[in-house]
Amino acid sequence: MVKLYETGAYLLNGSELVPDDGQAQAVLASKGVQTSKEDASKNTMAYGILEAHNTSGNMEQLKIKFDKMTSHDITFVGIIQTARASGLTEFPIPYVLTNCHNSLCAVGGTINEDDHVFGLSCAKKYGGIYVPPHQAVIHQFAREMLAECGAMILGSDSHTRYGALGTMAIGEGGGELAKQLLKRTYDVAKPGVVAIYLDGEVQKGVGPQDVALAIIGATFGCGYVKNKVMEFVGPGVDKLSADFRIGVDVMTTETTCLSSIWKTDEKIEEWYETHYRPECYKELNPGAVAYYDGVVYVDLSKVKPMIAMPFHPSNVYTIEDVKANLMDVLDDVEKRAQVSLDGKIDFTLKDKVVDGKLYVEQGIIAGCAGGGFENICQAADLIRGKYIGADEFTLSVYPASTPIYMELAKNGVLSDLIETGAIVKTAFCGPCFGAGDTPANNAFSIRHSTRNFPNREGSKIQNGQIASVALMDARSIAATAANKGFLTAATDLDVEYKGQKYFFDKKIYDNRVYNGWGHPQPEQEIKFGPNIKDWPEMVALTDNLMLKVASVIHDPVTTTDELIPSGETSSYRSNPLGLAEFTLSRKDPEYVGRAKAIQKVERVREAGECMGEADPNMKTAMHKVKEMFPDACGSNTGVGSTIFAVKPGDGSAREQAASCQKVLGGWANIAKEYATKRYRSNLINWGMLPFVMDEDYDFDVDDYVFIPGVAQAIRNKDEIIKAYVVNKDMKELSLKLGDLTDDERDIILAGCLINYYKTH
Structure with missing residues (x-):
């Protein structure tokens, strides 16, 4: 179904792969091709687009x-x-x-x-x-x-x-x-480019989410495409509709790639014509000989209806395997839950097994992944004339835009869905992040949406509330709905898909969307609600840092949803201090109190007063530091909190996962690695030091970590920055910041992006 190449590969004429296995040049020569890896790498679609948008003049260090x-x-x-x-x-x-x-x-x-x-x-x-x-x-x-x-x-x-x-x-x-x-x-440094080579043709009933989950399952755990561009090529692309490609593409985020690009053809040209923007189309293909840093080979014909069980999009199985090995799969889910939920709550899905079949309470087809026209039409084809029943199972459908909603009303699909007992709602992202259709306690939801992280759908472990989400394609969700909530693959039903044609009506946008591009009105006053607050003042990085560990997280991966929860907290995204109260609230509820206590000491320091009066433990720690570094004092040593996490930052782009730590007085994170570039960039933009450490060290909450000369080390671009665990006999640690641009160094030194722009 999915195979990862162990080496890079050349792609000839968009169709033939030649692995870079030591014989590549001989194979190329036999075909009359003479090229270098360096030259061929410039023939990817990604390289051409990046080069056209790069302003640095240096393709190794991009300024886009x-x-x-x-x-x-x-x-x-x-x-x-x-x-x-x-x-x-x-x-x-x-x-x-x-x-x-x-x-x-x-x-x-x-x-x-x-x-x-x-x-x-x-x-x-x-x-x-x-x-x-x-x-x-x-x-x-x-x-x-x-x-x-x-x-x-x-x-x-x-x-x-x-x-x-x-x-x-x-x-x-x-x-x-x-x-x-x-x-x-x-x-950003020039990203690697990985070919996603699609071959074959999907079987009837297999949808884009199935293909996407198969790719995510193969690539996420090993980081095969992390921070790289996924470039979709191969003969299988031609056999997929535009909507199908879009449905696969939107899920590439869950692989932790940087971006994606697909070759284009007459189906994409038709998309632009349908949307009254034919001038926006042009054919995109890799060059005659293109080199890729890796290859994900996908045989579309072998992809089956998939399910990503809790609590990650990469925890994938075929629905067929789940049904055949149900109790074994549920055992595995329970083991994973113990890690994801820190063992704080008993979790099982075995109570969902009825007469040997898995029952779910909720189905959702929604948002940027599931709410497309083709997904909803084919879901309707599967359930048309049937009923979801009068038990616990519910089905909600959210078309991704009003034009889609209008066309579903015009072609009868809307009434077909409503007749089954499904509820059709307006365009809304809520089910994706816990602000809509939150399941009941202990309920199990199947969703054609983007993520199924722990806590994302509304669980509050600290309150004993738990629900879980599995990701599936709209077609298999509809098949399950037709079976009144018992897990069913779309391929198990013999259905004739109508293949409705989409007609885009943009009048609603013409009449309702405000388009002021190119016509600013400087005299317009901005309207502020009482919850919209400015960012608090932030100080520049001091010569030295004294960090106090405010949270220690040993999970293999920590998501942004765990760093700052979604759902009800979204109402406070405009209020930095209000939102910060929720930081790590579902992972480490004591974090905010600890961080605030450390921040009080920093406020005393900034006021030029004695830190020891605010925190006797800090006074003891500073005395210990001065034995080795006698020049360290309140005037040159900032005080802040830090967290240790193994691999933080998987998932959302939300900057608040970093800014909330900062407004609570955070100065750094310490990690083995960062799950995504996005989260690491957010830390930097908020003046947070994104430390990594190779050595294993078991931090404890309330450990003091002193980093002498940290500002100068950043200016010097030191690869290794020495730190000392003060309360553990000045145990020496080696910290790294990894590659930083000059601007990123200046942002950290300034204390945050806002401060940086005041002087640049």
Whole structure:
């Protein structure tokens, strides 16, 4: 089904793979091809697009300027506030503000709608594009109205992926978008490019989520495509519809890749024509001989309906295997749950087994992954004329945009779905992050959405609440619904798919979307709600640092949802201090109190007072430090908190996973590695030191870690930075920061991105 090459490979004429196994040059020569690996690597689609957007003149160290940007209503307030504090006057490129995450306005009083009003006023003032609530989820609007072949789009959401439409898109934290608003660049080392070679043709009933989960399952654990560009090529691409490609593409984020790009053809050309933007199409193909740093070979004909069991998109099985080995699979899920949930709660799905079959309480087809026209139409084909029953099982469907919703109404699919007992709702991302259709305690939900991390769907382990999500394709969710909640693969049902044609009606956008691009109104006043707060003042990095460990996390991977929960916390994304109260709340509820206690000591230091009066333990630690470093004192030694985690930052692009630590007085993270570039970049943009350490050391909460000369070490670009665990007899540690650009070093030294822009 999926095979990972152990080496790189050459791709000839877009179809023939030649592994780089020592015989490659001989094989190429036999075909009359003479090229070097270096030259052939320039013939990928990714290289050409990156080169066209790079402003550095050096393809090894890129400085990218994007064509367009997009954000949603739990990210755009913080981004604009950051840019405003740094001198924003108008949006220099088209910037779309969608309202699809807090669009229900169901909690937090006026908070959510206040953010929408803020967004519209900023779109008017700075010349932006504003998409009102319920009109479209962020990525569907971008596909319909922003994507174009050969372009690059930056989004403040991790699933910013439009590669199937020929657009290289990247999801990052808000700091990177603020840089673009200030006419700065996105700085990154040239990424590797991995070919995703699609061969064969999918069988009837297999959908894009099935293909995506198969790829994620093969690549995530080994980091095969981590921080690389996934380039989709091969004869199998031609056999997939545009909607199918989009459904696979959006899930590439879960592999931890940097971005994605697909070859384009007449089906993508038809997509652009259907959406009244034919000028945005051009054919994209790799060159006659292209070199890739790796190959993921996918035989589409062997992909079966898949399920990603709790608690990660990479925990994949075929539905067939789950049914054949049900109790063994559920045993494995329980073992994984003990790790993901820290053993804090008893978790089992064995109580869902009824007469040897797995029963689920909820099905969801939604958002940027599941809410596409083709997914919903084929789901309707599977369940048409049947009923979901009157037991616990429910089915909710969220079309990804109002134009899709309108077409489903016109072609009868909407009424077909409603007749089954399904509920069809407006465009909304809530089910993806725990703000909509939260399951009941102990319930099991199957979803065609993007993630199934622990706590993401609304569980609160500290309150004894647990629910779990498995990811599936819309077709198998519909098959399960037709079987009244008992797990069923779409391939088990003999269904004739109608293959409805999509007709895009953009009048609703013409009439409802505010388009101020190129027409800023400087006189427009920004409308602030009472929950919209400025970022607090942050100080520059001091000569030395005294860090106190405020949390220790030994999980193999820590997600951004665990660092700062989603769901109800989204109402506070516009309030840095209010949101920070939730930091690590579902992973380590004591963290916030510990961090605040350390921050109080720093406030005393900043006021020029004696730190020992605020914390006798700190006084003892500083005395110990001065025995080895007599010049260390309150005037040159900042005090802050840190966390240790094995591999933090998997998942969301949300910058708040870093900024919340910072506003609570955090100065650094210490990790074995970082799960994504996004999270590491967010730490840097908030002035947090992203330390890694190769050696094994068992930190304890309340350990003091002294780092002498840290500011100078950053200026010197030292590879190794020495640190000392003060309360453990000055145990010496070797910390690394990895590769940092000069700007990133200056941002850390300044204390955060906002401070940096005040002087640059």
